[in-house]
Amino acid sequence: MTQSTFTPRVFSGIKPSGGLQLGNYLGAIKRWADMQGEMETIYCVVDLHAITVWQDPAELRDGTREIAAGLLASGIDPTKSILFNQSQVSAHVELCWLFNCVARVGWMNRMTQFKDKAGSNAEKVSLGLYAYPSLMAADILLYHATHVPVGEDQKQHVELTRDIASKFNHDFKTDFFPLTEPVIEGPATRVMNLRDGTKKMSKSGESDMERVNMLDDADKIAKKFKKAKTDPEPLPETLDGLKDRPEARNLVDIYSALNDTTPEAVIAEYAGAGWGTFKPALADLAVAKLAPISDEMCRLMNDPAEIDRILGDGAYKAREIAEPILQQAYDIVGFLRS
Numbered sequence: 001m002t003q004s005t006f007t008p009r010v011f012s013g014i015k016p017s018g019g020l021q022l023g024n025y026l027g028a029i030k031r032w033a034d035m036q037g038e039m040e041t042i043y044c045v046v047d048l049h050a051i052t053v054w055q056d057p058a059e060l061r062d063g064t065r066e067i068a069a070g071l072l073a074s075g076i077d078p079t080k081s082i083l084f085n086q087s088q089v090s091a092h093v094e095l096c097w098l099f100n101c102v103a104r105v106g107w108m109n110r111m112t113q114f115k116d117k118a119g120s121n122a123e124k125v126s127l128g129l130y131a132y133p134s135l136m137a138a139d140i141l142l143y144h145a146t147h148v149p150v151g152e153d154q155k156q157h158v159e160l161t162r163d164i165a166s167k168f169n170h171d172f173k174t175d176f177f178p179l180t181e182p183v184i185e186g187p188a189t190r191v192m193n194l195r196d197g198t199k200k201m202s203k204s205g206e207s208d209m210e211r212v213n214m215l216d217d218a219d220k221i222a223k224k225f226k227k228a229k230t231d232p233e234p235l236p237e238t239l240d241g242l243k244d245r246p247e248a249r250n251l252v253d254i255y256s257a258l259n260d261t262t263p264e265a266v267i268a269e270y271a272g273a274g275w276g277t278f279k280p281a282l283a284d285l286a287v288a289k290l291a292p293i294s295d296e297m298c299r300l301m302n303d304p305a306e307i308d309r310i311l312g313d314g315a316y317k318a319r320e321i322a323e324p325i326l327q328q329a330y331d332i333v334g335f336l337r338s
C-alpha cells in the first residue's frame with residue numbers, strides 16, 4: 001500500500017479524566033462534529049489513557065458515560081460516526097505493545113506533556129503516563145487514520161505517531177501505516193486557563209474557577225468570565241494590539257470560536273470596549289451556545305443504558321476495522337499463529 005492509497009479516515013479521542021471543559025469543546029469536539037460527512041469518522045472515549053493517573057473506578061465508569069453524553073450532545077451522531085470507549089477494543093493495547101518496541105525511549109523523553117504532567121515528580125508517576133504517546137499512536141494507526149483533529153497541546157503526540165509509523169514502515173520494509181496528519185484548525189486550538197493566560201485550560205486543573213465546564217449553569221459561567229484575569233487596557237483597534245496580552249487574547253479567541261467568526265471580526269466589533277462590556281457579552285454568548293448542549297447532556301445521562309448501548313455498538317464496529325489491521329501488523333512482525 002502506498003501513502004496515497006489510504007482511505008481518508010478521521011480518528012480522535014478524549015479522556016474521561018473529569019468533566020468536559022470549554023477547551024475540549026472548542027479545540028476538538030466542535031470540529032469533530034463538523035467533520036462528519038466529510039470522511040469516515042471514528043471517535044473514542046479513551047478510558048485506558050485516563051488511568052495513567054489515579055481514577056476512582058465508579059467515577060471512571062460514570063465519567064466515561066458523561067463524556068459520551070457530551071459528545072452526543074455536541075452533535076456526534078452514532079449513525080454517522082463510530083463512537084465507543086477504548087477499553088472495549090483490546091486491539092488498542094495489543095498494537096501499543098508493538099509500538100512500545102518500535103518507539104525509542106529518547107522520543108518519549110522529549111514529550112512536553114509528560115514533563116508538564118509529571119513535573120518534579122517524574123520518578124513517582126505511572127509508567128503508563130510515560131508510555132501514553134505510544135498508546136495514542138496505536139489508537140490512531142489501528143484504524144489507519146489519515147487525519148486527527150486535536151487541540152494544539154496534542155500536536156507533538158501526533159508528530160510522534162508519524163515517527164512511529166515511519167520507523168515501523170522502514171524497519172519492516174513496508175508502507176503499512178499511514179503518516180497521519182494532525183488537523184489543528186480554528187481560533188481556539190489552545191484555550192487558556194481563565195486565571196493564568198500562560199497555561200492551558202484543563203479538566204483536571206486545580207481550581208474550578210480556571211475553566212468553564214460544559215455543565216456549568218449560566219450564573220457560574222457569568223461569574224467565571226467576570227473573575228477571569230485580564231489587564232486594565234480596553235480592547236485594541238487591531239489584533240496586533242493583543243500581542244503580549246495573553247489573557248485578553250484568550251477571551252477574544254473564545255468569543256470568536258463560540259460565535260463561528262474570526263478574532264479580527266471580534267476586534268472590529270469591540271474595538272475600544274472595556275471589560276465591563278466585553279465580559280458580560282462573552283458570558284451571554286457562552287450561555288447561549290452551551291446551554292442547549294448541557295441540557296441535552298443531562299437528558300442523555302438520565303438514560304445510562306442507552307449510552308452503554310451506543311458505546312457497545314460502536315465498539316463492535318470499531319473491532320471490525322481494527323482486528324484485520326492488527327492481524328496484518330502481527331504478520332508483518334513475524335508472529336506465528338496456529
Ligand code: AQP
Binds near residue numbers: 025028201202205
Ligand atoms: N485548553 C484546550 N484548548 C484546546 N483544545 C484542548 N484540548 C484539551 N484542552 C484543550 C483538546 O481536547 C481533546 C481531548 O483532550 P484529552 O481529554 O484527551 O486530554 P487533554 O488534552 O490532556 O485534556 P485536558 O482537559 O487537559 O485533560 P486532563 O486535565 O485530564 O489532562 C484533545 O484534542 C485536546 O487537544
